[in-house]
Amino acid sequence: MQHFPIFLNLAGQRVVVSGGEEAALAKLRLLMKTEARIEVYASAPAADVLRLEAEGRIVLRLRPLREGDAKGAALVYGANEDDREDARIAAIARAEGALVNIVDNLDDSAFITPAIVDRDPVTIAIGTEGAAPVLARQIKADLEERLPANLGLLARIGIAFRQAADVLPMGRKRRDFWGDYYNGAAARALAESGESGVQTLLGDLLDRHVMASHREGHVDLVGAGPGDPDLLTLKARKLLDAADVVVYDRLVAPQILELARREAIMIDAGKEGFGTSTAQDDINDILVAHARDGHQVVRLKAGDPTVFGRLDEEIDALDAAGVSWAIVPGITAASAAVAQIGQSLTRRGRNSSVRFITGHDTKGFCDHDWQALARPGEVAAIYMGKRSARFIQGRLLMHGADPATPVTVIENASRTDARILSTTLSRLEPTLSEAALTGPALTFLGLAPRAALAASTELELQRALS
Numbered sequence: 001m002q003h004f005p006i007f008l009n010l011a012g013q014r015v016v017v018s019g020g021e022e023a024a025l026a027k028l029r030l031l032m033k034t035e036a037r038i039e040v041y042a043s044a045p046a047a048d049v050l051r052l053e054a055e056g057r058i059v060l061r062l063r064p065l066r067e068g069d070a071k072g073a074a075l076v077y078g079a080n081e082d083d084r085e086d087a088r089i090a091a092i093a094r095a096e097g098a099l100v101n102i103v104d105n106l107d108d109s110a111f112i113t114p115a116i117v118d119r120d121p122v123t124i125a126i127g128t129e130g131a132a133p134v135l136a137r138q139i140k141a142d143l144e145e146r147l148p149a150n151l152g153l154l155a156r157i158g159i160a161f162r163q164a165a166d167v168l169p170m171g172r173k174r175r176d177f178w179g180d181y182y183n184g185a186a187a188r189a190l191a192e193s194g195e196s197g198v199q200t201l202l203g204d205l206l207d208r209h210v211m212a213s214h215r216e217g218h219v220d221l222v223g224a225g226p227g228d229p230d231l232l233t234l235k236a237r238k239l240l241d242a243a244d245v246v247v248y249d250r251l252v253a254p255q256i257l258e259l260a261r262r263e264a265i266m267i268d269a270g271k272e273g274f275g276t277s278t279a280q281d282d283i284n285d286i287l288v289a290h291a292r293d294g295h296q297v298v299r300l301k302a303g304d305p306t307v308f309g310r311l312d313e314e315i316d317a318l319d320a321a322g323v324s325w326a327i328v329p330g331i332t333a334a335s336a337a338v339a340q341i342g343q344s345l346t347r348r349g350r351n352s353s354v355r356f357i358t359g360h361d362t363k364g365f366c367d368h369d370w371q372a373l374a375r376p377g378e379v380a381a382i383y384m385g386k387r388s389a390r391f392i393q394g395r396l397l398m399h400g401a402d403p404a405t406p407v408t409v410i411e412n413a414s415r416t417d418a419r420i421l422s423t424t425l426s427r428l429e430p431t432l433s434e435a436a437l438t439g440p441a442l443t444f445l446g447l448a449p450r451a452a453l454a455a456s457t458e459l460e461l462q463r464a465l466s
Ligand code: SAH
Pocket: 226, 227, 251, 301, 302, 303, 304, 305, 306, 307, 308, 309, 331, 332, 333, 334, 336, 337, 382, 383, 384, 385, 410, 411, 412, 413, 414, 415, 440, 441, 442, 443
């Protein structure tokens, strides 16, 4: 790097420009953004330069720059568009101890003027060592487009609020506050309700952060239900609305994530089936780290967090780290799925118990008490049962289950794209594979859709109860 970028304080400083035509005007336009005292030396200045003098924005001397004129100047610009005259100016400036820039002459210049993106007080200077002005212009155009025009205003409002924000302890807590302010919230408030909206936002944000700074971190392990946002508990909604951090699973519906506070940090902890334990360790670490930062963390799990949710591993990690936690139940897939087929999970005279079993765990397909499950009248809700369907079917038939036992697979229960496959144990495969389901699906052993629903289509009911 040949040229080192700095921001020079020009307030009240003398800046001298030699020249009165286009090249000089281009520099004047930039210099007039500053609070410098600008002096222009030109024997025959252009009309625009005369106008600037008339407006009192520059001091104009209608003669060439002479020895002594550069004394005490912070910067001198040679903008005469005349090599000999500019060389004379450069010599005077150097002799009198001023930094000099000769327009379009890198070699004779002590400094160069960068391309500037101006969002005062935010200023971005772009330099290419004079090598690629076109590239500098492209970068400038890019940034001009990307940075909101009101960024400067937001920064000015922010600066005025700095003292108030100093009630927050220095360091991370204060940084988080400003992070929240600049991270889209301020721009939105400005767009929605103007400067007063930004002031209100700052007040609210500060209240929240002050409260948070006195608050211990905490993790709520929250059930997100089967997908329909209306099936969230009120408590889950409230917690989502207040969370600083939301760590969510792959199965949590996007419409539910929408309910989180806009400023919340959203962390996708998506795990496919057969997930590795490393991923679980990472999730545990994330929960602990955010709680230790004093954050209110919502750990959002599909359905009910206590059903096949690997909840205990997370609780153990939180306990080990001394982080407080609470469980907020949700509606489990089995409840949503029976609702979808108009059935009860239990029924007098049919089944007095229901089992929730999983098709596989982290080690592979799961073994169960097949003997008991094969008995007539048994009802089991099989979670994560798609890939293990053939295994389960084989085990049950081997243990003497009636091949005609009703089996119902409900995909995307409670969601608008719910699908129902009504079949029997002997036909479970290949029916399931042929249906090529892509969403989460729950398999009921021993339950068929209620007769009235089953009658409406033979094998498949779309959106049965919606
Ligand atoms: N804790 C969750 C279950 C997590 S295991 C709960 O209580 O529901 C993931 C399995 O849940 C999926 O493989 C699928 O079998 C089932 N599941 C989750 N959401 C579902 C939905 N909307 N419809 C059908 N099955 C669902």
